[in-house]
Amino acid sequence: MTRLQSAAELELLRAGILSARDAARPCIAVCTGAACNGLDSARVARAFEVEAGKMAPGAGIEVRATGCHGFCEKGPNVVVGPDDICYFEVTPDDVPEIIASALKGEVVERLVYKHPETGEKAVHMGEVPFYRHQTRLLIGDNIRIDPKRIEDYVAVGGYAALAKALFQMTPDQVVDEVKKASLRGRGGGGFPAGQKWETAKNAPGDEKYVIVNGHEGEPGAFMDRALFTGNPHKVLEGLIIGAYAIGSHRGFIYTRHDSPQLIEHIETALAQAEEYGLLGENILGSGFDFRVEVHFDVGIFVSGESSALMRSIEGQPPEPRPKYIRTSVAGIWDKPSNLNNVETWANVPQIISRGAEWYAGIGTERSKGTKLVSLSGNVVNSGVVEVPMGTPLRKIVYDMGGGIPGGKAAKAVHFGGPMGGSIPASLIDAPLDFDELAALGAPIGAGGLLVMDEDTDMVDVARYFLEFLTNESCGKCVPCREGMRQTLKVLTNITKGKGRDGDIGRLEDLNDVTGAACLCALGRTASDPLKSMLRYFKDEYELQIARGSQAAGNTAK
Amino acid sequence: MDSGKIDEIIDRHRGKSGDLIHVLMEIQHKNHWLPRDVLHQVAAALEIPFSRVLRVATLYKTFSLTPRGRHEVHVCTGISCHLRGAKQLLESVERATGIRPGETDTAARFSLETGSCLGSCSLGPEIIVDGKHHARMTPEKVEDVLKEYQ
Numbered sequence: 001m002t003r004l005q006s007a008a009e010l011e012l013l014r015a016g017i018l019s020a021r022d023a024a025r026p027c028i029a030v031c032t033g034a035a036c037n038g039l040d041s042a043r044v045a046r047a048f049e050v051e052a053g054k055m056a057p058g059a060g061i062e063v064r065a066t067g068c069h070g071f072c073e074k075g076p077n078v079v080v081g082p083d084d085i086c087y088f089e090v091t092p093d094d095v096p097e098i099i100a101s102a103l104k105g106e107v108v109e110r111l112v113y114k115h116p117e118t119g120e121k122a123v124h125m126g127e128v129p130f131y132r133h134q135t136r137l138l139i140g141d142n143i144r145i146d147p148k149r150i151e152d153y154v155a156v157g158g159y160a161a162l163a164k165a166l167f168q169m170t171p172d173q174v175v176d177e178v179k180k181a182s183l184r185g186r187g188g189g190g191f192p193a194g195q196k197w198e199t200a201k202n203a204p205g206d207e208k209y210v211i212v213n214g215h216e217g218e219p220g221a222f223m224d225r226a227l228f229t230g231n232p233h234k235v236l237e238g239l240i241i242g243a244y245a246i247g248s249h250r251g252f253i254y255t256r257h258d259s260p261q262l263i264e265h266i267e268t269a270l271a272q273a274e275e276y277g278l279l280g281e282n283i284l285g286s287g288f289d290f291r292v293e294v295h296f297d298v299g300i301f302v303s304g305e306s307s308a309l310m311r312s313i314e315g316q317p318p319e320p321r322p323k324y325i326r327t328s329v330a331g332i333w334d335k336p337s338n339l340n341n342v343e344t345w346a347n348v349p350q351i352i353s354r355g356a357e358w359y360a361g362i363g364t365e366r367s368k369g370t371k372l373v374s375l376s377g378n379v380v381n382s383g384v385v386e387v388p389m390g391t392p393l394r395k396i397v398y399d400m401g402g403g404i405p406g407g408k409a410a411k412a413v414h415f416g417g418p419m420g421g422s423i424p425a426s427l428i429d430a431p432l433d434f435d436e437l438a439a440l441g442a443p444i445g446a447g448g449l450l451v452m453d454e455d456t457d458m459v460d461v462a463r464y465f466l467e468f469l470t471n472e473s474c475g476k477c478v479p480c481r482e483g484m485r486q487t488l489k490v491l492t493n494i495t496k497g498k499g500r501d502g503d504i505g506r507l508e509d510l511n512d513v514t515g516a517a518c519l520c521a522l523g524r525t526a527s528d529p530l531k532s533m534l535r536y537f538k539d540e541y542e543l544q545i546a547r548g549s550q551a552a553g554n555t556a557k
Numbered sequence: 558m559d560s561g562k563i564d565e566i567i568d569r570h571r572g573k574s575g576d577l578i579h580v581l582m583e584i585q586h587k588n589h590w591l592p593r594d595v596l597h598q599v600a601a602a603l604e605i606p607f608s609r610v611l612r613v614a615t616l617y618k619t620f621s622l623t624p625r626g627r628h629e630v631h632v633c634t635g636i637s638c639h640l641r642g643a644k645q646l647l648e649s650v651e652r653a654t655g656i657r658p659g660e661t662d663t664a665a666r667f668s669l670e671t672g673s674c675l676g677s678c679s680l681g682p683e684i685i686v687d688g689k690h691h692a693r694m695t696p697e698k699v700e701d702v703l704k705e706y707q
């Protein structure tokens with residue numbers, strides 16, 4: 001590999017890769033995403049490689065071990081191109097038949113999607129209900145890419161946006177484009193990315209940093225992993241463009257330590273990008289230098305918070321600090337540091353290549369683009385979906401998610417994990433929109449959508465989230481450390497049938513204090529699930545408390 | 558783990574930003590726990606106070622300051638698994654192993670951990686033993702699964 005010296009050389013490389021491929025040739029994508037991996041899809045992938053290896057060279061078939069396809073529930077997933085025939089729950093024994101059929105242009109009927117009620121079959125990706133209703137701008141490429149081959153990313157147009165930014169746009173124009181696109185941060189806050197970039201860009205000092213937040217500690221959220229593990233170059237390309245815009249020459253990726261596959265794919269991507277001259281000195285001959293290093297969360301949720309994350313990169317314990325001064329002005333080693341979520345960065349290349357106007361045409365007035373959602377809980381089809389902002393939650397839960405298993409009714413949907421909230425099923429027509437859901441009390445957070453059926457105990461759910469946060473708080477500030485402990489005590493008592501009169505008032509007082517006095521968003525929003533429950537499910541709380549005080553009354557007698 | 562290997566790890570990360578965390582993480586991954594004398598060695602080699610090493614080592618959940626069993630059993634208690642019955646599953650694992658989360662049995666066969674959503678919610682509730690997922694578990698299946706790990 002030689003380092004590319006210009007945009008033209010990148011286009012030559014792309015043309016070379018594409019001309020060496022036969023577009024009509026069957027190409028098999030085996031999902032090795034987190035869930036399929038757990039179902040031993042690696043064995044399926046190996047079986048394909050062995051079987052394909054038996055054929056005469058060139059005869060054939062291309063096999064690709066890819067990142068997450070999305071439909072986790074029915075894994076191991078296999079997609080056969082060029083027509084994207086979807087096979088589900090594939091075992092190594094199915095492999096010879098799939099290959100034989102692919103070569104003959106036939107379909108293995110027994111492995112295609114069958115609707116659980118109507119029995120209707122769906123063969124191609126565009127027909128499977130789970131996929132049909134999605135707009136897969138970010139995750140759609142996953143089936144075309146072996147995450148360990150940069151050539152696959154280049155083949156689908158990768159790094160063209162970077163070349164455009166470097167050679168046809170000034171840094172200011174890049175920032176403007178992102179601002180015009182109204183891209184909002186996907187990590188939880190929904191903060192306008194362009195505005196943050198501008199702050200970091202204008203902050204005094206020459207040394208500036210850009211950072212990918214790939215911590216994804218929210219329970220029930222797995223879309224960042226799906227994207228980052230499956231298509232690391234997309235995130236990296238966004239990061240390099242951001243670095244160019246902000247004037248940063250050093251970047252950091254902060255991610256999970258517990259997924260060997262994720263780490264391997266990131267490190268391979270960095271090495272390959274460097275070999276091709278897309279990272280390092282004089283990127284694509286533009287004169288722009290940029291390097292990236294990888295750091296790890298080693299197991300505490302609070303380290304996903306911006307200032308805690310930056311302390312962690314410095315090697316300090318991950319304790320948040322007050323934000324009188326934003327981290328985009330004083331972050332790592334007090335230098336301007338622009339932090340964005342994995343999905344936020346991944347949106348950048350398409351905004352640059354297709355333009356802000358195109359991007360702003362997708363979504364709602366104040367929430368633009370598509371959003372990845374991790375769908376889990378009491379739902380028939382768990383998995384990763386990508387839909388335009390504004391999509392009604394009903395569509396996600398029923399059309400894609402297939403509804404509630406076991407013929408039960410939905411009780412609530414919960415967004416945003418331990419710092420989010422629940423809304424009752426009666427509000428399920430609400431649109432996926434940062435502001436509308438926040439107003440209802442279920443802010444999108446990172447995008448974990450949890451479905452809860454009629455049997456769910458809403459006191460227990462609030463207790464669950466609070467217990468999680470009690471364990472994940474850094475313990476530095478008193479309102480968070482003690483406030484959560486006391487709230488948890490009250491809630492635990494209620495679930496054990498030891499509720500007392502006045503508990504609701506006590507909970508509300510505690511919520512007020514932690515909501516106002518905690519140092520970082522972990523403590524400040526820790527009470528949000530509980531607040532949403534007291535808003536929509538108060539009667540359930542009252543009922544459980546009444547049971548407790550009645551019992552206490554009985555024993556007192 | 559002998560001290561030569563520890564030195565190698567330290568040398569590989571020395572000078573990087575956040576070198577202490579990188580060093581502890583690699584030792585944890587290879588040795589499965591952080592003995593006290595190793596922490597002293599790390600403090601001396603990186604020329605930082607022992608108290609700082611201990612602070613970082615006790616804060617992050619990944620680091621273990623006690624020896625681990627031969628097999629690591631992880632019961633996912635993420636919210637989705639929780640809704641699908643992780644609690645009953647955990648109780649069954651506790652009965653089968655005789656230990657509670659955070660503990661190691663006296664024969665050092667199993668260490669039990671809970672927590673951390675692993676992002677494979679469609680498989681829940683699940684237990685992960687030495688990195689291998691046992692998907693869509695029921696409390697009844699626990700004994701059979703654990704039998705494979707001696």
Ligand SMILES: Cc1cc2nc3c(=O)[nH]c(=O)nc-3n(C[C@H](O)[C@H](O)[C@H](O)COP(=O)(O)O)c2cc1C
Pocket residue numbers: 184185186187188189190191193213214215216217218301302303304305306307339340341342344345446520521522
């Ligand atoms: C306790 C806590 C945990 C967080 N965890 C994450 C995380 O895992 N991933 C993430 O992108 N943002 C997380 N955030 C939000 C970050 O602080 C920050 O707002 C975000 O990374 C900025 O990126 P964005 O503007 O692209 O959303 C967390 C915040 C808090 C308070």
